Amino acid sequence: MKDQNNTNSEGWVHYITMSPPGLNNNTADVDRLTAQLKQQLNIQSLSIDRSVIVSLPAILRKSNFNVRCVLFGYDHCYHLLDVQPSNECSPVFGLAIDLGTTRVVLRLLDLENQRTLTEITIDNPQGTIAPDVLARIHYTDQQGGLEDLQQLIIKAINQQIQHICNAQQIDPKQIVCMSIAGNTCMTHLFLGFPPQTIIREPYIPVINRQMICSSVELGIEMNPQGRIFIFPNIGSYFGGDLISGILALNMHHQKETSIMVDVGTNAEVVLGNKDWMIACAGAAGPALESGVSKIGMTAGPGAIERIKMDQHTFTWQTIDNKKPIGICGSGFIDLASVLFQSGMLDIRGKFVPSRCKDRLLNINDIMHFEVVPAEMSATGKHLTISQVDIDSLVRSKAAMYTILNTITLSVGVNLADISVFYVAGTFGAYIDPLSAITIGMIPDLPIERYQSVGNTSLEGASRVLLSRNDIESVSDIHNHITYMELNVNQEFMNRFSAAKFLPHTDTQLFPSVKIPSI
């Protein structure tokens, strides 16, 4: 029999020893087991599927009433998913899923020894039908569109389960729980909930609160008694991936006020500590994604991700050290920063011809700056960035700063008083905070306060599969957050206008940034 001390008492796997029944101790099997579990785990309510009960009498007697139980659930209502004899039980697993619009990351966890076994990233197959959230929601207006999109993601997850199980030589039935952290739309599509009202005034999701579904009802090919936990949303533009992120960062337990920013098409921001939490989301503009400039691209091989300038010579670094084929968000921010610092961009973000010299080209009456000459690019054509691209970036960075400014002002917190500034997601993983500060995108804090935190959505999704405390925290976080609607009023527009300069109209806000003289 395994040592009970090997298992985490806050986890989902528990060894139970009961006294066997006798004439003076004739409690029924289910009642005997649940009474012991409730007492040992200090829980109030425990449900058991009929199909688990069916095999219980034989398992209890075979094991002489020493069994390993796997539970899952929240809110004092747990489900008993699996019971096996303590001395001959097979490992059980959980699958944490970060359900992104573009990418889906799956992580297999051993529930008992709390280890990550493998992690796989795939493209969200819904992308083949419609690339972004808006297009997918529009697609659901078609007859059968919602079902198409739902089945695409369900099938993809099932394929990956099969793939992972083959590679790890385990049975899909050994996967007993799953967690899904995604934005509001991806969560709706996964559950088959019509998402149309999310994007139409007054922007109402079908559901915000967390759910547990059975694997069978969703058609997920894991343990048939398995349960799937779906993170709650705060609203149409603040999804479960962010709740999961807050959990992963322990923001809800910290005494000091911290802020988390996740930037994509939208900037999602949450600010707070153990006593209060406020969140908002706003359009940051697409400048930081692939869709803007002609040479913009998502981070991938050949994308310029880092740019430095030595005198007037650019040095760049591409992903996988390929010849450059484009520039991704972090590279674009570096570029704007070095152009500004070298005086090639003025404080309005306009190219300065006298400084750009022959790198500035007039193409169809729009000024372009040559980043990579033709002979050095992978395409054989030069890579240029236009004034339009730069203008777009300036609007995006101004929106970002204004959102940060607005949320902190709303609760009377000074940006300088924020203890940690978490930058989440892919953006956070690649951006150079110094460059972002230089162009006034993020506040001028000591650089060590910035912390790139990677995939916090996946991290939080993993935590609920490993800890009862953490799953209970999810609804606490959900109930704890005040969502602030970003009213784009005159005051907001004034702040936005002031932020449309490099780094800002009020240069005192960015004391560390040297303003070049032109």
Next chain:
Amino acid sequence: MKDQNNTNSEGWVHYITMSPPGLNNNTADVDRLTAQLKQQLNIQSLSIDRSVIVSLPAILRKSNFNVRCVLFGYDHCYHLLDVQPSNECSPVFGLAIDLGTTRVVLRLLDLENQRTLTEITIDNPQGTIAPDVLARIHYTDQQGGLEDLQQLIIKAINQQIQHICNAQQIDPKQIVCMSIAGNTCMTHLFLGFPPQTIIREPYIPVINRQMICSSVELGIEMNPQGRIFIFPNIGSYFGGDLISGILALNMHHQKETSIMVDVGTNAEVVLGNKDWMIACAGAAGPALESGVSKIGMTAGPGAIERIKMDQHTFTWQTIDNKKPIGICGSGFIDLASVLFQSGMLDIRGKFVPSRCKDRLLNINDIMHFEVVPAEMSATGKHLTISQVDIDSLVRSKAAMYTILNTITLSVGVNLADISVFYVAGTFGAYIDPLSAITIGMIPDLPIERYQSVGNTSLEGASRVLLSRNDIESVSDIHNHITYMELNVNQEFMNRFSAAKFLPHTDTQLFPSVKIPSI
């Protein structure tokens, strides 16, 4: 829109009016509905199946956020089963089932106006495989035996649902909830739980506590989101049908102490009031069922159900006024009573030849009493009862009295202090309490304290489909009852021996019974 006042606030059907969403009121659909329901019904937790949520956004908008909700559940955890626009909703029904070993009674209830629409009694189809509890449990030892028995009852219920729905011109989907009250074995077979341990020392059921299953997992062809409530057992020999009976009789709310007795092969007894309750079950002997005497039969056409004696002439009454073909339990008790009162049986229960005269016949060295002469019976043969039959009845009545005596002694209650003596089931419906008192089967209470209460199991099963308070009471009753093991020790045997006289060794216990002088 229907008038909200038409619905019982303690029932399961509720009309909800929400304020429609707006920019300053952007709660998600599910959260909006559940918040309103929780507040209106003062409930803490409400789960909703994914499939109900899928159609919710359209229903809410079509109805301008005025909907009728149907719930079901207990223990602060309710399930939302059905949501329809308030102004165009179809009736919803519940099906209460008394799941007997021999007979199954189904009652269709309109959940909204709380009316019974129809009631159907069928034979339990498991009887074709094995007539009684023991035989059925033995049958489950065979490969596939449990599944056979489970499918027989599930199919029979599905057939009756189809039949009822055709007759009432309703759709099976309109049946949204069901309740099952049966003895421990029948409940196990219905759920597909292996019942073998029920009848083997130390007599352990798989489950005692109540359950809710989904209709789909049990294969019951009603609303696919429908739920089935299964009454809890107290133990192997005290089933959900009795818990249901206690609920129906409101014993758990009464200040005065009452007792309920249900007699079949076993006598099941519960004694108590709102503060305490004690139950026990014991073998009452089969004398009161069909299996004992040669002419014994279950109550049916031609069974002698009532016997009187005028001077030395018997008058009998048969079911449906047919010529007699046998005698059922109530007739047998009447017979013993009149034989005793006329001096033809002595206090030991032995035939007195001088009084019986030529009605006493020696057949194979056993004394028989001719109840019906050949020319008056349906079979053309005389109907007789033997000394062996009488001895068996005396043992049964002694067991019954001893059980009643023991349970009341155990809590220091005087039999005379019992306010109401409920006699449940078929036995209760037919037995003449005066006869039963005369032979000392039941205590010598004023006759008006005896109350025949019919099918309390079906009645209680109906109550949980109509009232949230009543379903909550079920677990209260279950937790409230102390089950007393009837230890057949020397003391019990002494009491049993004393009770093997007509009416009792201690005639002072039966002051109303005139002891004939022989």
